[in-house]
Amino acid sequence: MRISLNWLKKYVNVKVSDEELVRLIGARLVEVEGVIDETHKYDNIYIVRVEKVEEIPDTHLTLCQINVGDVEVSKVEKNAEGLVQVVCGAPNVCEGMLAVWIAPGAVVPASVNEDAPFVIGKRKMLGKYESNGMLAGADELDFDDKHEKIAEINPAVAKPGDSLADVFELNDKILDIENKSLTHRPDCFGMIGFAREVAGILGLAFETSHFGHTQGRSAELTVLNEAFPNAIKISIEPSICARYTAIILEKHGELKQKYLTWQDTILAKSGMRPVDPVVNATNYLMLLTGQPLHAFDYDKFVAVGGKEKPEINVRLAKPGEELVLLDDKEIELNENDIVIASGEVPVALAGAMGGKSTEIDENTRNIILESATFSLYNLRKTQMAHGIFSEAITRFTKGQPPYQTLAVAEECAKMLSDGFKVAAVADKYPKSEETIVVKITTEEINNLLGTEYDKDLIVKTLENVEFAVKENGDLLEVTTPAWRTDIHIKEDIIEEVGRLLGYDNILPTLPLHQTAEPNKMWEFKKQIRGIMRRLGANELLTYSFVSGKLLEKAGQDPRNSYKIVNSISPELQYIRQSIVPSLLEKAYVNQKIPFDKFALYEINKVYQKAWGMDFEDVPVEKMQMGMVLAERKNTGTAYYKTKKYAEELLKELYISAKFLPLKGDLAVSKPFEPKRSAEIITEDGEVLGVVGEFKNSVRLNFKLAEYLAGFEFDIDKLIEKANGKKEIYLGEIEKRDLTVKTTGTYEEVIEKIEKVLVKNNVVAEITPISIYQPIGIKEKSISVHLDFHGKIDNTLMQELEKI
């Protein structure tokens, strides 16, 4: 939303600098995204009278002599009669008109934001006609996009030599307002409401009634002209339309539409464009009051409905109904859309956009002026379903209250009175809004804010923005004005006081309270990250969203993943079931860069449909850690290096576990090759995770080099098993090496060794040395190193060697 400071100042007596005003608005009302400085946009642009117009033969151009008053511009010569010569190509240039002259040296306003703003000069046209500057159209002045004719000024508002900026108050600053922070403040979407707040911020009293607006009217039907007896039949559904006011306007003359008006400049400054005088009036009033209006062509409306008189029906659309909108878009209506129907036939998408069939045009004789409010809930869905983001719907979806529909419609009729007279007024307002009174004490206000404001200041602050405050001892009875639909409870009043007086005036303090409890999971993850960093691994964060293709590449069934229905792209359609597949994808990215070897890991939350719901009826979530180790040049067996990582990690966390054949067929283990993978299991049979190489198919799916393996741990289980205890031996050590020939597994060898040790009541720490297996021979030699706690005798070694 854009707010012109000049326009604002018509309603508030601002005595602070613009900088301070902007700061205060930012600190106490709404986020100001930017300030557009237009104080020099219209420099050297003047009102002039065209005195003489001569056609230039064989061209569409004319040679004009203009009266520029007492303006003197360097290098511009006036002729003997004191006139300046300009060549003009517009069809509407004529003697006697007041026009707008962009003097040589001035910048064309429409080009100020371009990279190279266009500076008007003095030049010779067609080789011989001197032209000083230009006569400007509304487009060049940045009030319109249509390039048709030059702008004409009403002689009643200006004389030759006047600066255009002075006449229309164009030396202005425009605030760019972030709408989001006013979601709950429909009143601030009109200048009057915005100005009221600014007055409040500045500590000034605001009186809406000064600007011709009242808090609404009674629900009677008024017929002002007998030409339209029982002029309008309105039927509404109060749940979707709280109030519907319609005024019928009958044409009796021509609107003065040839002049550029101050209202046109307001539309332009607010980011809108002039359309025609009727629409301009409705738009202007919307910007002023926040209440959107719509004008139907009366005769078309009646014709479409097939009735003698207009029958306005506000209802929900029926399935299958269609409507062509003003922008020529044909839409299929849904059962949530509110439509205005003429009799049975939908003619407008309520609150969003009018329909083509009842559009006003140059032949329009009579108008139905609509001023109504509609359910913001329905309009919100309409906005999404049809992608309509008009100024009107932006205001309606904030919840415009119904109190002012009639007043604004009447104001519009007044603005159009040159061309139209009021034929009938109808106002359907079945249930007027309740007045809300909030009772609160100054103590409650000060306690929540942490302030010491006195009662008088609080009362004045609220009264400034037109709350009615009745003092009843310590109690304040605050009556909210009709436009403050957001005020319901004490806290709302506290917010008003805190905000209008400035949150910056609240003194920051620190409360005293107890100490914090450590979070086990948080500390544990921190510990793991430290360990992994020492082990030369790299922590990644990857998206929780993955593609169905990625899941399939990793051998996982997408049907086990929660699916996002409004995903940004198919790449981000499913919630991942485990960490490893995302890491495989990133392993490819890194091998391509290229990095030769790395161990990527991530700790994050994962979800699987198979896990079901937890006690809160939300999906069970698991904290998992995945790692993928990949090398481009190694021809060895990746499993063992990865296993080493798993072992080192477990060792650091004081968890003892075994590596047993992969049996389970869980989603987590899907990418792993069972013949080269292991389940990591504790003594008591709890599966902590899986480690292994990946299936050939998976590896090829991810286009990764052969040396590739990984693991995935369940962090909750790791925490459970991490006991933090370690026995430390400080005594003498005897070091021995041992080689065992076997056709079995390493684990079997170790078990045999341990058995001998237990039998002999000896403790030893075993460190692997090598495995040797000559080609073609089944038997391998496994060598380990033994650190015995204390001295041993040779019979023990002999017994061990016999294994």
Added chain:
Amino acid sequence: MVELERLKQELKRVNAEYAGIRDIVAEQRAEFGRRINEKKMAILAKIAEAEKAALDAEVQAIDITAFTAPNEPVPEVYTQDNGSSHPLTTEIDRVCEIYQMMGFDVVESRQLDDEYHMFDSLNFAKGHPARDGYDTFRTEEGLIPPAHTSTMQHRVLKKYKDKLARGENIAVVVPGRVHRNEDVDATHEHTFYQCEGVYVSKDCNMGQMLGILREFFEKYYEQKLEIRTQPGYFPFTEPSLEFMIEKPRSLGGKKGDFLEMLGCGMIHPNVLKMAGIDPNEYHGFAWGGGMDRLVMLRYGLKDVRYFESGKLNFLREF
């Protein structure tokens, strides 16, 4: 292997069957073609499966209990200089440590939640346009990958309300990953991190909220800081504010430069009520802000997309 041969034969048969289309009357040809094509697709899919199975079947088993393969050296882990921790997790840790010093418990946020926690329990009216401001993703079941860590407020209030009965305060921070349906560019990500704060006591007020937030940022940036606020709107706080700090000198800030850090406010009585806390007896405040930008500012990073890129050129710098 046998299975693969059989499938290939079947494919041949189906292809041959397709040749019969010439004998079908014109109006039935399309239907015939569609049926054959379906069959063919099914067989091709099975062939792909069988080929994959064949590929995986070639694999030699290894001794998974061993420490290395025969005749291969004992593997070593990579040296520490290759290691790195993600800057986001490192920084979020630091943020939580500071809050812990200030007496706040840490609870991690969920990454998949429901409408109740994301909106209803936070005083968002059903169908209210304020819900649109969060650009939420939804699953087929109507679940929501949360768009703010406030999704944990209700849980935190319920979990810790016993503390209030014991005369203690609720003081919790909730870091976590959140998601918004946004187009990604240098300053926007659909996946990012936030940290929420929740505080409830008998006599807390807005001055305390501002005090705690200022204290946190001063500790985080290790300098005294000016703070500013501006009115905001969140259905779950009343009053609601946007909180700003003066851009720290360490980040090249000059006098008068302010950074928007987070949204905050006094917890709406309805939110307390829904968690079973009497709003007449207790008050609270809460805040939530993005972590990614904090980290970007700290390290001078220009592009938020680096964080989830998984690229080692970036990650190994940390």
